[in-house]
Amino acid sequence: MSSLAAGHLSIRGAESLEDSRSAYDKCVFCETFHLEESGWRECNYCDKRIHCGCIVSRSFFELMDYGGIRCTGCPKSAQLHTPPSTRDRGEDEDKSVHLYKFTASGENHFSPQPRNSEPRSLSIKVNQELVHLMGETGINLSNVVCPSMDILSEEDHIRLLENLKDFNKSLTHSSINISLGDLVGGANLAVPFPTSQQEGSEPNTGPSSFQQGASSHPILPSLSKPGSAAGAGASKLTVPQVRVARPPAEGRGKNQLLPRYWPRITDQELEQLSGDLNSTIVPLFEKVLSASDAGRIGRLVLPKACAEAYFPPISQSEGVPVRIQDVKGNEWTFQFRFWPNNNSRMYVLEGVTPCIQSMQLCAGDTVIFSRINPGGKLVMGFRKASHSMQPQANGTSSVTPSRVVMENIPVVGGYADLLHPPNGTKDPLPNSPFENLKDTRGNVSWHRNGDIVNRTSEDATQLPPISEKKRTRNIGLKSRRLLMHNEDVMELRLTWEEAQDLLRPPPSVGPSIVTIEGHDFEEYDEPPVFGKRTVYISRSSGDQEQWAQCDDCSKWRRLPIDVLLPPKWACTDNIWDSERRFCSAPDEMTPKELDGLLRISRDTKKRRLVDNQNGIGGSVDNETAGLDALASAAELGESMVVPLGPGEASMGPTTKHPRHRAGCTCIVCIQPPSGKGKHRPTCTCNVCMTVKRRFKTLMLRKKKQRQESEHEQQADAASTSMHRDSGSQQQMNVASSLVEKSEERQAGVAAAENGSSNGQIDLNCDPDREEVEGFDNEAQKRHVNNVNSVTASGTCFPASCDYPTRTTTSSSFQQEEQQQLLDNEKQHFVQPNEEAVVSIGQKGKSSDGDGHSDDQEAADDEEPPPRPPVDI
DNA sequence: ATCGTGCATGGTTAG
DNA sequence: TAACCATGCACGATC
Numbered sequence: 001m002s003s004l005a006a007g008h009l010s011i012r013g014a015e016s017l018e019d020s021r022s023a024y025d026k027c028v029f030c031e032t033f034h035l036e037e038s039g040w041r042e043c044n045y046c047d048k049r050i051h052c053g054c055i056v057s058r059s060f061f062e063l064m065d066y067g068g069i070r071c072t073g074c075p076k077s078a079q080l081h082t083p084p085s086t087r088d089r090g091e092d093e094d095k096s097v098h099l100y101k102f103t104a105s106g107e108n109h110f111s112p113q114p115r116n117s118e119p120r121s122l123s124i125k126v127n128q129e130l131v132h133l134m135g136e137t138g139i140n141l142s143n144v145v146c147p148s149m150d151i152l153s154e155e156d157h158i159r160l161l162e163n164l165k166d167f168n169k170s171l172t173h174s175s176i177n178i179s180l181g182d183l184v185g186g187a188n189l190a191v192p193f194p195t196s197q198q199e200g201s202e203p204n205t206g207p208s209s210f211q212q213g214a215s216s217h218p219i220l221p222s223l224s225k226p227g228s229a230a231g232a233g234a235s236k237l238t239v240p241q242v243r244v245a246r247p248p249a250e251g252r253g254k255n256q257l258l259p260r261y262w263p264r265i266t267d268q269e270l271e272q273l274s275g276d277l278n279s280t281i282v283p284l285f286e287k288v289l290s291a292s293d294a295g296r297i298g299r300l301v302l303p304k305a306c307a308e309a310y311f312p313p314i315s316q317s318e319g320v321p322v323r324i325q326d327v328k329g330n331e332w333t334f335q336f337r338f339w340p341n342n343n344s345r346m347y348v349l350e351g352v353t354p355c356i357q358s359m360q361l362c363a364g365d366t367v368i369f370s371r372i373n374p375g376g377k378l379v380m381g382f383r384k385a386s387h388s389m390q391p392q393a394n395g396t397s398s399v400t401p402s403r404v405v406m407e408n409i410p411v412v413g414g415y416a417d418l419l420h421p422p423n424g425t426k427d428p429l430p431n432s433p434f435e436n437l438k439d440t441r442g443n444v445s446w447h448r449n450g451d452i453v454n455r456t457s458e459d460a461t462q463l464p465p466i467s468e469k470k471r472t473r474n475i476g477l478k479s480r481r482l483l484m485h486n487e488d489v490m491e492l493r494l495t496w497e498e499a500q501d502l503l504r505p506p507p508s509v510g511p512s513i514v515t516i517e518g519h520d521f522e523e524y525d526e527p528p529v530f531g532k533r534t535v536y537i538s539r540s541s542g543d544q545e546q547w548a549q550c551d552d553c554s555k556w557r558r559l560p561i562d563v564l565l566p567p568k569w570a571c572t573d574n575i576w577d578s579e580r581r582f583c584s585a586p587d588e589m590t591p592k593e594l595d596g597l598l599r600i601s602r603d604t605k606k607r608r609l610v611d612n613q614n615g616i617g618g619s620v621d622n623e624t625a626g627l628d629a630l631a632s633a634a635e636l637g638e639s640m641v642v643p644l645g646p647g648e649a650s651m652g653p654t655t656k657h658p659r660h661r662a663g664c665t666c667i668v669c670i671q672p673p674s675g676k677g678k679h680r681p682t683c684t685c686n687v688c689m690t691v692k693r694r695f696k697t698l699m700l701r702k703k704k705q706r707q708e709s710e711h712e713q714q715a716d717a718a719s720t721s722m723h724r725d726s727g728s729q730q731q732m733n734v735a736s737s738l739v740e741k742s743e744e745r746q747a748g749v750a751a752a753e754n755g756s757s758n759g760q761i762d763l764n765c766d767p768d769r770e771e772v773e774g775f776d777n778e779a780q781k782r783h784v785n786n787v788n789s790v791t792a793s794g795t796c797f798p799a800s801c802d803y804p805t806r807t808t809t810s811s812s813f814q815q816e817e818q819q820q821l822l823d824n825e826k827q828h829f830v831q832p833n834e835e836a837v838v839s840i841g842q843k844g845k846s847s848d849g850d851g852h853s854d855d856q857e858a859a860d861d862e863e864p865p866p867r868p869p870v871d872i
Numbered sequence: 873a874t875c876g877t878g879c880a881t882g883g884t885t886a887g
Numbered sequence: 888t889a890a891c892c893a894t895g896c897a898c899g900a901t902c
Contacts, residue, residue: 290894291893292892292893292894292895293893297894301892301893301894303892304892341891342889342891343890344891346892
């Protein structure tokens, strides 16, 4: 007896027969114990139960004649005990169907006879009488399977397929399917009971679908091609490498599984799984994990039909624990239960999170439930999903482009680990086709060499008509949240972003500039190309450099800033520096400089990762890259050497703007790479004109505000003088505060004027603050509030820098802005407490709203960074 | 506040 | 149109 046969599926917690007899019941037919949950039928005339294995192992002629089951205590039960070998075979060999001969093994088990222990006793005799009998009993052989050539001789197999073709023509009933694989299994056997009995019975009475679900590998519906790809046996002749969605072994009438749940397994996999061992793996169904399935809630929704077909019948909502083995051999106990739902049931497996995590599954992956026969142990395999659908070099596709799930990773890892040989050797599959299928994690794939990506369009053609929409719905919008929070996926996403850095504009095609809402976008007619990753640096002198590392000697070479390198590049390709055109040439950069450069580069990358993981990251790569450079610039100060990513060179002139952060959408940050060097002081582009215009407005406001401040001081002084006698300390504080404000304002104005005197625009200034200060009445203060509220709620730009988040650069927008201010003033009734204008110091810290830390903000205020010319 | 549980809701799809 | 099922949500338990 094989180890698997001994390790029967234990549904209710029994580790084995030896562990707990309570999980087993005694068959009144064979008077031996069988697992309680697997393969039972109740007598039609009494409440005794008969194990299906006993029934099938004897003869289903008897069963069909009786139209049901009779136990030994019933009037006609004696006929059940008539061995078919003596009754049928003796009378007429052609009328008999001798199924696998089971021999009692061990104390209480029926187990399949060891394949090599003695000559096969299985014989298949298919004749018209059988067809007639099956027709009468409503058996549908449309899904009859022939799992293994090890069981059938090739001749028998072909005969069977030939006859099954006729069966399909003659039989139209939908019923339980005969699965020859079950005849090998023995523990959970499909019993060819009439459909009427199936559908008329309660889930927990009579032969549960779970009990009958231990059927084996169904062949393709296209049985009209016997000997070709119709079955696993036939596949020995011509082995198709097609991942076929196989219908469930048993048709269950209206409860038949939807094609989307059909397990997709190649014939060869089936053959391998079943043909070389005493044990067989019976793929039951598969399901694409939804977000909720893979989420932390730990509930895996089971398709109703699948649950009722392959899981134990449950009548109570709390269900029963089910032990399922994963691909690594770990055994998990899930709670199989259901919820009432619209007069129906919704079946779930609870507590799957550890298992899901163990298999590193996420939404979009597929779990495949299978059963190992004999024993009926449920196993859960998986198939990872991939969104990569790159075509193969030979023109074929590894996956149909219309599909999302891609089986380029172990299909059902580790099943072979579960198939222990009877001899108990350490290697579960000695000399088996699986022995070279272990992946790096020790899992075992169903694929053999060459099976992984050799899928062709035939695959698609044989896929069931699964709606792509349906299949991908699970990983759609609602799954995005999960995917976004998945660290692995995040890592992939960042890797993708890194890959974006390697994209270069097509070298031979110039961009066409398209202005959308004031932003210039480059459009290329050709797709981008991949290039070698280089490092851009911007020196304090304004010079920008590009550095690349030789693939051969790993030395860094300086390149012209606008050079695009191919993916492979070496010193010999350095046509721009003849002195360093060889690897033997010394480094141009000292090790210290190199370390600094690389360190900064790493810091920049790290910061980018952090920003992205924090959700701060901008949606535009250029923005993020430029912001990193800006942040680095702020840290490094004047003498910085800032590495910039590809395409970031344009940010060079603005890298001393410390307020830019990831996600900043200000005018500076949104500049496309092509903006490099094109914004000169005399530039009249929209961006520059807008900045100049805003600066002019700002200065006017400052000037006006200064005048107001002076008037205010005078008024305060007068007021203080009038109430000097009764002057309270509070008033003194107010006055002091006002004086301080005034001083600060003047300082700010002076600074601004100082900047303007140089003909430079200070992008470090806080326009909002200035706007607040510049307003001379409450209405204008309301404007600020309204503007802020509009900005916060009405724009999509993250307020990530102190520069206005409104990035529109057209003058028309300014007009609209002014109009909006007026409208807001008209429409909004501002409560008195809403009119409070944040004081200068508070404003600088509290109204940031862009993720700046207070410390950083304070540092910015305390130590204004150098304000170099802003060359935009 | 977070987590777990049970149920309800609504979109999707098969019949 | 009914059934399915993914997921939201309320409520109680627990930290």
